[in-house]
Amino acid sequence: MKHQLDRRLSFASTRRWSVASTGSAHHDWCHYHADSKGDPDHLLSPLDGTFDSISLPTISDVNCSFSPGTITESAVEFEEDDHAESASTTTLGRAVTHVSKPPDLAMIAPCPVGSPLLDFYIPAFSEFSDRTNRRALVAHFCESLSHLIVFREESGNPFRELVLPLTATSSPVMNAIYALSSAHMEYRGVTNQEQSMFFHGQAIQGLAALIDQKAKTAENRNELLAAIMLLVYYEVLVQRGRSNLVDGHLKGAMTIMNSYPTATDATGIFLERAFRFYDVIAALSFGTAPLSQAPGKGCLHPFPPTGAPVMSSLSSVDTLLGMATSLWPIIHRLSKLSSDKTDLESACRDGQPSSMIAVLKTEFETNSQAIERALESWQPYLPPGFNPDDPPSPETEERRHDTETAERSRLHSIFNNAMAYRHSAFVYLYHTIYGYPRSHSSVQTHAHTALWHCLQTCSHAGPMGALLWPLFVASCEAVTDQDRNLARDAFALVEKRQGMINIKWAWDIVQEVWRLADAMDSEGETGGAAGDTGPGSGSSSAQLVGLGGFPVAGALSTPDLWRRVSKQMGISIVFG
Numbered sequence: 001m002k003h004q005l006d007r008r009l010s011f012a013s014t015r016r017w018s019v020a021s022t023g024s025a026h027h028d029w030c031h032y033h034a035d036s037k038g039d040p041d042h043l044l045s046p047l048d049g050t051f052d053s054i055s056l057p058t059i060s061d062v063n064c065s066f067s068p069g070t071i072t073e074s075a076v077e078f079e080e081d082d083h084a085e086s087a088s089t090t091t092l093g094r095a096v097t098h099v100s101k102p103p104d105l106a107m108i109a110p111c112p113v114g115s116p117l118l119d120f121y122i123p124a125f126s127e128f129s130d131r132t133n134r135r136a137l138v139a140h141f142c143e144s145l146s147h148l149i150v151f152r153e154e155s156g157n158p159f160r161e162l163v164l165p166l167t168a169t170s171s172p173v174m175n176a177i178y179a180l181s182s183a184h185m186e187y188r189g190v191t192n193q194e195q196s197m198f199f200h201g202q203a204i205q206g207l208a209a210l211i212d213q214k215a216k217t218a219e220n221r222n223e224l225l226a227a228i229m230l231l232v233y234y235e236v237l238v239q240r241g242r243s244n245l246v247d248g249h250l251k252g253a254m255t256i257m258n259s260y261p262t263a264t265d266a267t268g269i270f271l272e273r274a275f276r277f278y279d280v281i282a283a284l285s286f287g288t289a290p291l292s293q294a295p296g297k298g299c300l301h302p303f304p305p306t307g308a309p310v311m312s313s314l315s316s317v318d319t320l321l322g323m324a325t326s327l328w329p330i331i332h333r334l335s336k337l338s339s340d341k342t343d344l345e346s347a348c349r350d351g352q353p354s355s356m357i358a359v360l361k362t363e364f365e366t367n368s369q370a371i372e373r374a375l376e377s378w379q380p381y382l383p384p385g386f387n388p389d390d391p392p393s394p395e396t397e398e399r400r401h402d403t404e405t406a407e408r409s410r411l412h413s414i415f416n417n418a419m420a421y422r423h424s425a426f427v428y429l430y431h432t433i434y435g436y437p438r439s440h441s442s443v444q445t446h447a448h449t450a451l452w453h454c455l456q457t458c459s460h461a462g463p464m465g466a467l468l469w470p471l472f473v474a475s476c477e478a479v480t481d482q483d484r485n486l487a488r489d490a491f492a493l494v495e496k497r498q499g500m501i502n503i504k505w506a507w508d509i510v511q512e513v514w515r516l517a518d519a520m521d522s523e524g525e526t527g528g529a530a531g532d533t534g535p536g537s538g539s540s541s542a543q544l545v546g547l548g549g550f551p552v553a554g555a556l557s558t559p560d561l562w563r564r565v566s567k568q569m570g571i572s573i574v575f576g
Helices: 002-010 012-017 068-083 087-093 132-143 145-149 158-168 171-187 196-213 218-238 246-259 266-286 328-349 354-377 394-398 403-433 441-459 468-476 481-498 501-522 539-547 561-569
Strands: none
Touching: 132 145, 132 158, 132 171, 145 158, 145 171, 158 171, 158 218, 158 266, 171 196, 171 218, 196 218, 218 246, 218 266, 218 501, 246 266, 266 328, 266 468, 328 354, 328 403, 354 403, 403 441, 403 468, 441 468, 441 481, 468 481, 468 501, 468 561, 481 501, 501 561
16 A cells, blocks of 8 residues: 555646646647647646655656657556546546646756754754853764763663753752852863852752752752762862862761651762762761761662663672672771760760770770771672782773773773772771871781772773772871882872862871871881880870770770871862
């Protein structure tokens, strides 16, 4: 049926111009009867029919043979196909029909011309804004920035798939994206017509108005969390001023998560995962207790991108935590030890009863030793067929853009990132919590291994997001030229890839720590050793030693050297 319809349409012009009678086969189509005048009632005009430009044949489909016999056969064939459809038309076709236009024009099928408006393309991201500079900010967020802060996106970037759609109904989320993208571009030397501080102010005002609505729906919850999360990224990653607003943002987010129903949608789960990550990182950075409760062992599972296949080489990789998903509950408990240690110090300094000090000390020792054992036994879940001991080869470097090679390099980076977290956690536990001096073999061994894994993460050119904390902790304790060169190379590669100001600040602090540590060593001092003076030393330490079992005599020492340097430089840094 479709074939017959196509044939009717393709011969539509032929029917209007031909003599349909079998007796008119001798009519010559190539001859134009300019002087012929027939009865108007028997004339067929092209205007009598409908015109369908889509069904017209192309020039290559038109038979250029103009012999009378060929044309007559075509006309007769068309009339036979159309006979069953309209008997009256066939009868009328046997009458005399005049050609109303020159045959040479009649034989050329009209070629439909596309609208000239098709030559104009709609600008990319025009659905977000009609301003060119703002569309450029959205493009930077989608095409550059969003790729720098995730480990996994084989089926789509979660910031594009889950967060960006919220901008359709939420101006605070939109302004927060503008602020984050603009600040990231400003740090890289790209100026914009509107500064990031303007968008930041607009996002804060819109967020306050959104909170006042008090509509406890899933959509409202996701808009609030998305706006706050983007503002946290702004404060942590690219803000030129001090990041003292991060703690307030995190507290607000935790209040929202506790006030609203538990998230069951992908967007809500992803946003909660992002906040819990920064909650722990902020606790490690500030030396405070995390706001959220540590997840139980085996309760935290990798969060895949939307639409990711169930069976994948990246199935054990979390979007935000990488292969450190099962390590994160341990890191969460580790981040609380600094607060527990501070409580113990305060109890000793304030002369609290010995029974209370004993309880606090027992709790502190029990938790720290359990964390140490957990770190010793932890290993990442490796994807099938992945060998972490497979070193990069020249072939790998040449074929870096090959799909299989790129995926393998990505897995190597993710694996080394997780291992860097494990060894830097040991450094933090031994030096910051137990108070071992930086020259202690346990501190130096794990610092060297962590730095090696950090550089391997960068060398494989895979994801480098969230690498700053393990890199910074290990770098501050680097003593040898070899370890400091590892730190220097890793910082250079991370800063080049990520282009975020907190990386630059961290590197500035590390260099100043090295300078002061070397000066202290030359004067016979050791940072963080038992000989330090300050809060927690003296009688407090003696009281703790008298209770027995404390890892190191005088472990309640002054704060890490890097915290003193950071305070002197006027920087409050979060290692996200």
